[in-house]
Amino acid sequence: MSKVLMKGNEAIAEAAIRAGCRYFFGYPITPQNEIPAYMAKRMPETGGCFIQAESEVSAINMVYGAAGAGARVMTSSSSPGISLKQEGISYMAAAELPCVIVNMVRGGPGLGGIQPAQSDYFQATKGGGHGDYHLVVLAPSTIQEAADLVIEGFDIADQYRNPVMILGDGILGQMMEPVEFRFSNRRELPPKTWATTGHTGERPRNIINSLIIDPQALEDHVNRIYQKYGHIMKNEVKVECCNCDNADIIVAAYGTTSRIVKSVIYLARQEGIDVGLIRPITLWPFPANEFSRWADRQHVKAFLTVEMSTGQMVEDVRLGVNGKKPVFFYGRTGGMVPEPSAILEEIKKVMRSVMK
Amino acid sequence: MIKVFERPKSLTDKPFHYCPGCTHGIVHRLVAEVMDELNIRERTVGVAPVGCAVFAYEYFNCDMQEAAHGRAPAVATGIKRVLPDCVVFTYQGDGDLAAIGTAEIVHAATRGENITTVFINNAIYGMTGGQMAPTTLIGQVTATTPYGRDKDRAGYPVRMSEMLATLEGSAYIERVSVHDIKHITQAKKAVKKAFETQLAGKGFSMVEVLSTCPTNWGMTPAEALKWLETNMIPYYPLGVKKEVE
Numbered sequence: 001m002s003k004v005l006m007k008g009n010e011a012i013a014e015a016a017i018r019a020g021c022r023y024f025f026g027y028p029i030t031p032q033n034e035i036p037a038y039m040a041k042r043m044p045e046t047g048g049c050f051i052q053a054e055s056e057v058s059a060i061n062m063v064y065g066a067a068g069a070g071a072r073v074m075t076s077s078s079s080p081g082i083s084l085k086q087e088g089i090s091y092m093a094a095a096e097l098p099c100v101i102v103n104m105v106r107g108g109p110g111l112g113g114i115q116p117a118q119s120d121y122f123q124a125t126k127g128g129g130h131g132d133y134h135l136v137v138l139a140p141s142t143i144q145e146a147a148d149l150v151i152e153g154f155d156i157a158d159q160y161r162n163p164v165m166i167l168g169d170g171i172l173g174q175m176m177e178p179v180e181f182r183f184s185n186r187r188e189l190p191p192k193t194w195a196t197t198g199h200t201g202e203r204p205r206n207i208i209n210s211l212i213i214d215p216q217a218l219e220d221h222v223n224r225i226y227q228k229y230g231h232i233m234k235n236e237v238k239v240e241c242c243n244c245d246n247a248d249i250i251v252a253a254y255g256t257t258s259r260i261v262k263s264v265i266y267l268a269r270q271e272g273i274d275v276g277l278i279r280p281i282t283l284w285p286f287p288a289n290e291f292s293r294w295a296d297r298q299h300v301k302a303f304l305t306v307e308m309s310t311g312q313m314v315e316d317v318r319l320g321v322n323g324k325k326p327v328f329f330y331g332r333t334g335g336m337v338p339e340p341s342a343i344l345e346e347i348k349k350v351m352r353s354v355m356k
Numbered sequence: 357m358i359k360v361f362e363r364p365k366s367l368t369d370k371p372f373h374y375c376p377g378c379t380h381g382i383v384h385r386l387v388a389e390v391m392d393e394l395n396i397r398e399r400t401v402g403v404a405p406v407g408c409a410v411f412a413y414e415y416f417n418c419d420m421q422e423a424a425h426g427r428a429p430a431v432a433t434g435i436k437r438v439l440p441d442c443v444v445f446t447y448q449g450d451g452d453l454a455a456i457g458t459a460e461i462v463h464a465a466t467r468g469e470n471i472t473t474v475f476i477n478n479a480i481y482g483m484t485g486g487q488m489a490p491t492t493l494i495g496q497v498t499a500t501t502p503y504g505r506d507k508d509r510a511g512y513p514v515r516m517s518e519m520l521a522t523l524e525g526s527a528y529i530e531r532v533s534v535h536d537i538k539h540i541t542q543a544k545k546a547v548k549k550a551f552e553t554q555l556a557g558k559g560f561s562m563v564e565v566l567s568t569c570p571t572n573w574g575m576t577p578a579e580a581l582k583w584l585e586t587n588m589i590p591y592y593p594l595g596v597k598k599e600v601e
Contacts, residue, residue: 023438049437053430054463061427061460065434068421069401069442073434091424196419196435198399198442207413209422 003178008143009034009076011179012102012166013042015150016074018181021100022048023073025062027055027081030114031170032104035076056081060088060101067097068208070195072154076102078170079120080111082128089163090129094210096194096225098157100150101135102166104173107335115335116170116256121312124167125284132222134229136164136236137283139254143177145281148184155187156236160228161194167283169308171256171337229285238281239290247276249350250294252305252317254280257338261306264343271344273351276300283313291320301354303327306343308336326354364388366397368417377570377577379534380408380476384415386534386544387447387474390551391418400443401435403428407449408482416447426457429464432471443554445472451481454490454516461520461562468525468559472550475516478567479588486572490514493591498572513591517564521598527559529598533566533589535581542594558600566592 006014013035016024024043026036036052043050053059059075066073077085082103092099105120107113124137136156140146146168153164196206212218240258243265244250253261258279268275278294280287294300302325305314314329321327330346332338363369366388374380391397397418404412406425413420423431428446436444453461453475464471480498481487487500491513495504505513521529528550532543543565550561566588568580575583 023434025434051433051437051467054459057427058430058433058460058463061424061430062434062437064423064427065403065421065431065436066438067434068431069435069438071438073438087424088427095422196401196421197439198401199417199419200398205417206419207422208420209413211410211422 003180005176006143006179007034007174007176008146008168009104009173010038011143011147012150013038015147015181016100016154017042017046017048019072019151019154021072021074021154022046023066023071024048024050025053025059025066025073025075027053027059027077029078029081031106031173032076032078032102034173035102056084057087060085063099064088064092064095064097067092067099068095068196070192070197074100074102076104078104078106079108079117082120082123086129089135090131090133091210092163093133093135094131095208096161097163097208098161099163100153100157100166101163102168105167105169107333113335114170116337117308117333117335118169118255118257119309119312119333120167121283121307121309124165125286125316133225134284136160136162136232137167138164139167139281139283140172141255141258141279143172143175143179146172147179147181151181151183152185155189158189159187160232162228167255169256233285236282237285237287239287240279240281241290242277242279243274244276244278244294246274246299248274248299248301249347250276250278250300250303251347252278252280252291252303252313253307254283254313257306257308260338260340261343264340264347267340267344268347271348273347275347280313286316286320288316288320291317292322295321295324300325302350304346304350305329306338307331308338309333364392366391366417368415370414372415373411374408375571377568377580378408379567382534382540383474383476383543383565383567384412386540386547387445388416389544390548393548394551394555396443396551396555399441400445401439403432403435403444403446405446405448405452407452409447409449409476410483412447426452426455427460428452429457429460429469429471429473433464433467433469436469436471443472443551445474445551447474448476449482450475450477450479450489450491454514461516462523465520465526465560465562466523468527470554470557470559472554473562474547475562475564476567477564477592478569479513480569480572482569482572493587515592517562517597520562525560526562526598527600528553528561530596531564531566531592531594533584533594535566535568535584
């Protein structure tokens, strides 16, 4: 299949359709509007269904109903809208319903702005909604990777019966890159015998539910879900390491920020500093072992986490490094994007600090 | 021996948890009898609410989904769009449908979503201990209107059936009551009509059922039935509010 030049948001929508998603429920919010618009156009062509819901709250609950009926289903939004979806996301995680949720993050808190940000990391990886649960959080850094992760994300969701979040940002959604829709690593997926499709007597009655009033039963249910999370943590971690083998300093960054850091690696080399990059692709499960492993290496003197936030992923980096090496942070927030020269300055500062 | 009375196939044998005198049991049975009569049990997916009927998924003998508070019409929309040949219904109380879920019910109706809603209006929040509902009458004493509902502080009771009947997408809306045998018989006819409306693909259908809550109204079951007739029916007039041929 040949490559086509596509906007990030549209490539994500097309990837979902190629992955067999036939139901999309959304609500307008910048900077993800191209996703619902693309779905509104494409879904009728594929025999699928697009609804512009009355709110993000309704959209995620339509996703709940459709997922419970056994369909591949997606919704997308941006930060304030994702906050509204948290109720439904918690219910879906509890009822073990698969779906893909796209968050094209914008600056917050509150109504915030419409420029790119990474300030929803805590919300995406630490729960967001109420109760004990996790989403699988995938953070692409290119449009090709976004398309690949959407396709794989539907499989991950179905395999583990858990919602999957694609965490992008305004830049990834709005820019254009060549993309190819490809199906590597297709998985053997279990049949959806649990879906509510009408009870004809051929199977037990199916109930999609998150109400478990008996505390012992609820604890058992949560523990069972956490066993599942254990498998996800063991099997689904994705991470890219660049130039770490002789690095003095390792920068941790994901998504758009990691692209900027890659250009800083070359700038730093001109200044005689060897910089590596660890780029978590799954933010949950977080590649903590990768950080631990590199922290053990003699040549690595420090870590620097760079984010478009005031410092959220840095907490997980610190847990991974576990005190073995110092972890520094540099971030811009509110829709401001870190410049390569500013990141280079931070790297130099870190070098001076650890060489003292 | 001739069997003259039995449990509808569309109900499980799980005993209801409802309080003595509560009319939820009657309405559950009416819905189940209609499902039996229309022979739709095997292709029905129901959506339970949050409120006293939260365990409805244990009683209706069909596939069920339990929705978040007020979101049943959105959940039902998702199900119906995936399974257009299935019969999809929501069963919701007045807090669920007329307060927290107002947006969901209004927009399901305005989309002409081909689902059926059974709306229990007992003028109070039952499960949480008797707080004011959007449908609580002026002057009615509840846990959160201890001096009686005051229109200047708490506004007016909302007539959902009349409101939804104004929407183009609604195909059949009727308000009924279950305070006596005659009205229970009429209520069943309305429930059947609502499901038939969906089967004919006409659009959104809803039956509002005036119901009692003896526990939180602080009355005996008999007093509650009388109170419904005397106080609720004058404010919530019975009858068909919308019917599309």
